[in-house]
Amino acid sequence: MNFPAAVRTAADSNSTDILAVANSPVLWACAIGVFLVIVVQSVIYMKAARIAAPHIGMSQAELKTSFRAGAISALGPSLAVVMVAVALLTVFGTPAVLVRIGLIGSVSYETAAAAIAANSAGAELGGPTYTQAVFGLALAAMSLGGAMWMIATLILTPLLKKGDSALRKVNPAIMMVVPGAAMVAAFMVLGIGELPKSWIHVVAFVSSAAIMTVLMVIAKKVNRPWIKEWALGIAIILSLSITYAATRL
Amino acid sequence: MSKATELHEALGAFDKTTSRWGRITMIMGLFFSLAAPAYLVFFAGLDIEVAGILTAFGALAAVFGVIWIVEPLTYFPILGASSMYQAFMIGNISNKLLPAAMIAQATIGVKPGTRKGELASVAAICGAATVHLTSLFIFVGLLGTWLVSVIPGDMIQTVQFYILPTVMGAVVVQAIVSQKAPRSAVIALVVSVVVVFIVQLYKPFGLFSTAVAVISTAALAWVLRDRRTLGSPEDTTAESELPEGPVY
Numbered sequence: 001m002n003f004p005a006a007v008r009t010a011a012d013s014n015s016t017d018i019l020a021v022a023n024s025p026v027l028w029a030c031a032i033g034v035f036l037v038i039v040v041q042s043v044i045y046m047k048a049a050r051i052a053a054p055h056i057g058m059s060q061a062e063l064k065t066s067f068r069a070g071a072i073s074a075l076g077p078s079l080a081v082v083m084v085a086v087a088l089l090t091v092f093g094t095p096a097v098l099v100r101i102g103l104i105g106s107v108s109y110e111t112a113a114a115a116i117a118a119n120s121a122g123a124e125l126g127g128p129t130y131t132q133a134v135f136g137l138a139l140a141a142m143s144l145g146g147a148m149w150m151i152a153t154l155i156l157t158p159l160l161k162k163g164d165s166a167l168r169k170v171n172p173a174i175m176m177v178v179p180g181a182a183m184v185a186a187f188m189v190l191g192i193g194e195l196p197k198s199w200i201h202v203v204a205f206v207s208s209a210a211i212m213t214v215l216m217v218i219a220k221k222v223n224r225p226w227i228k229e230w231a232l233g234i235a236i237i238l239s240l241s242i243t244y245a246a247t248r249l
Numbered sequence: 250m251s252k253a254t255e256l257h258e259a260l261g262a263f264d265k266t267t268s269r270w271g272r273i274t275m276i277m278g279l280f281f282s283l284a285a286p287a288y289l290v291f292f293a294g295l296d297i298e299v300a301g302i303l304t305a306f307g308a309l310a311a312v313f314g315v316i317w318i319v320e321p322l323t324y325f326p327i328l329g330a331s332s333m334y335q336a337f338m339i340g341n342i343s344n345k346l347l348p349a350a351m352i353a354q355a356t357i358g359v360k361p362g363t364r365k366g367e368l369a370s371v372a373a374i375c376g377a378a379t380v381h382l383t384s385l386f387i388f389v390g391l392l393g394t395w396l397v398s399v400i401p402g403d404m405i406q407t408v409q410f411y412i413l414p415t416v417m418g419a420v421v422v423q424a425i426v427s428q429k430a431p432r433s434a435v436i437a438l439v440v441s442v443v444v445v446f447i448v449q450l451y452k453p454f455g456l457f458s459t460a461v462a463v464i465s466t467a468a469l470a471w472v473l474r475d476r477r478t479l480g481s482p483e484d485t486t487a488e489s490e491l492p493e494g495p496v497y
Contacts, residue, residue: 013296018409021295023394026288033281035382038338041274042375045335048266049368049375055259056364063372066353070373073352074380077345081381082388086396090405091412094394099282102385103340108420109313115413116312116459117305126409136297140286141305148310148317150279153337154272156321161268161330177474178467179319181433184424185466186312189441189459191417196449204411208418216426229344235419243415244407 013133021132022093022139031095034103076229083233087240091126096139104146107232108187115190117141203246208239260364264331267371271334278338311460315467329367335374339381349377433470440466 011021021027046067053063084107085097092100092114100110115125117138123129125138191209194201212235219227290297321333327347328336336342351361353373359365397405425434444462448455 011294019397021289021293024288024293026292027285030281030285030288033284034278034338035386037274037278037281038378038382041270041335041338042378044270044274045267045331045371046375048263048270049371052259052263053368055256056368058365058368062357062365063368065357066369066372067376069353069356070349070376071380072376073349073373074345074377075384077341077348078377078381078384079388081341081345082384082393085385085389086393087408088412088416089389089393089397090408094390094397095285097393098385098389099285102381102389104278104282104338105340107416108424111413111416111420113309113313116308119455119459120305120308121301122456124413126412130409133295133297136286136289136293136295137301137305140290140297140302141309143282143286144302144306145309145313145317147279147283148313149320149337150275150282152317153321153333154275156318157325157330157333158268160322160325173474174471175319175323177430177433177470179316180424180428180430181437181470182312182315182463182467184421184428184430184434185437185440185463186459187417187421187424188437189444189462191414191421192441193445193448193455193458194414194417196445201411201414205414205418208415209422210418212419212422216422232419232423236415239415239418240408240411243411244404247403247407 011132014131016128016131018130018132018135019090019093022096022135024095027093027095031098034099038103076226080229080233083230084236087233087236092135092139096142100139100142100146104149105142107236109145110142112186112190113142113145114138200243200246204239204243207242208235211235211238263368267331267334271331275334275338308456308460312463327361329370331367332371332374335371335378339374339378341381345381346374346377349373430470432473432475433466436469436473437462437466440469 049063050060053060081102085101088097088101088107088111092110101107105113111125117140118125118130118134120141121134121137123131123134191205194205212231215227215231215234219225219231289295290299290302321337324336324342325333328342328350332346332350336346339346350370350373353369353376354361354366357365357369359369361370425431428434440462444458444465448458454461
């Protein structure tokens with residue numbers, strides 16, 4: 001693989017040429033590192049499962065069938081993620097998109113996190129103030145935020161395995177209401193906050209929301225769950241096309 | 250050796266291997282995911298201050314802090330201990346990994362929650378990971394990078410300028426639909442409009458606007474919740490209760 005962009009330009013905090021730093025070889029190496037870690041983990045897990053299977057009356061064929069069933073069912077969702085990831089390549093660069101959106105996080109969370117981080121520095125995600133330094137800050141915040149999920153998993157899993165009763169007693173009604181409301185509010189305020197910026201921002205937000213609504217209604221009417229899977233990617237790409245057309249008016 | 254002890258030892262070995270190596274690999278994944286920004290902050294010659302990162306992280310924690318804890322708690326009963334270390338590194342849990350595990354269990358006819366079911370879901374997640382890594386590498390890593398190099402500059406600029414409203418427009422609708430909590434959605438809308446209006450009048454408030462909107466919505470949604478349906482503990486592990494899309 002070649003890394004032309006990285007070699008071409010040196011880092012410049014005030015440059016808005018994000019991709020010059022976002023596609024740097026070091027970031028590629030880190031992304032490939034995460035890929036390899038998952039490969040190693042999967043190999044170790046499969047081996048452990050293969051050793052344990054006969055003892056619980058499970059044949060190797062059943063294990064293989066499970067692996068294959070998982071692989072086939074992941075095909076659609078994976079390609080749906082690919083579509084969204086490609087749309088964000090110019091905003092975060094390939095390595096960060098692979099790790100943050102393709103793997104650990106998700107497009108909704110990471111985009112929101114990057115926007116919040118940029119705002120905290122008085123800048124904006126994607127605009128003229130989205131410089132290399134702001135990108136670095138956003139990536140740091142996204143990665144630290146993503147790390148919190150992993151750290152929570154590392155701490156909570158052994159506790160839950162021991163059957164820690166205090167954790168299980170967390171009020172289920174709070175668990176149902178608060179996180180969902182918080183997420184909707186985060187996306188809503190970030191989206192609505194874009195509207196006063198220009199009429200093209202309004203076009204972007206409204207067209208994307210409208211396309212998503214139509215797709216959700218169709219998915220429900222014809223009862224095709226795959227439409228829901230692809231809805232986000234389709235809405236983002238279509239709405240970006242509409243927005244691009246609007247900028248040329 | 251009796252059949253029961255053999256079974257016990259075999260499963261004990263499986264649990265030991267997966268929890269030890271699950272943790273080790275997750276810590277390695279954590280290292281690589283933090284190494285990338287660490288390089289940009291400390292070695293790339295960019296002017297990024299650690300104080301600024303802490304501010305950004307604080308703003309993020311105010312918005313997402315609850316989710317960091319709640320998500321692992323929600324998925325543990327469904328995934329089981331060994332798969333937790335897979336799921337939170339591979340990502341896309343609700344829309345990809347859980348369906349993969351369920352389909353695998355249904356294919357070989359085992360029930361979730363049993364030991365056979367657990368092995369089937371571990372294998373299914375390994376299969377899903379294989380497909381996912383391959384398609385990401387080929388279509389995003391190779392083809393995507395090439396695509397970005399050939400599309401015109403003004404198109405790239407449009408994407409960069411308008412990505413936030415575009416993503417949020419679709420995501421907010423998706424979140425509302427999959428949460429199935431219309432009351433919270435209305436509260437979030439009203440709070441957001443008010444907060445954005447205040448930011449227009451007083452720009453410095455923008456620094457706290459997201460956190461203020463999130464915390465007020467969460468508090469109001471809790472106070473104004475429908476007490477008839479949300480008063481009693483519910484079985485949150487039921488399939489119908491799972492979020493339908495990549496909400497978090």
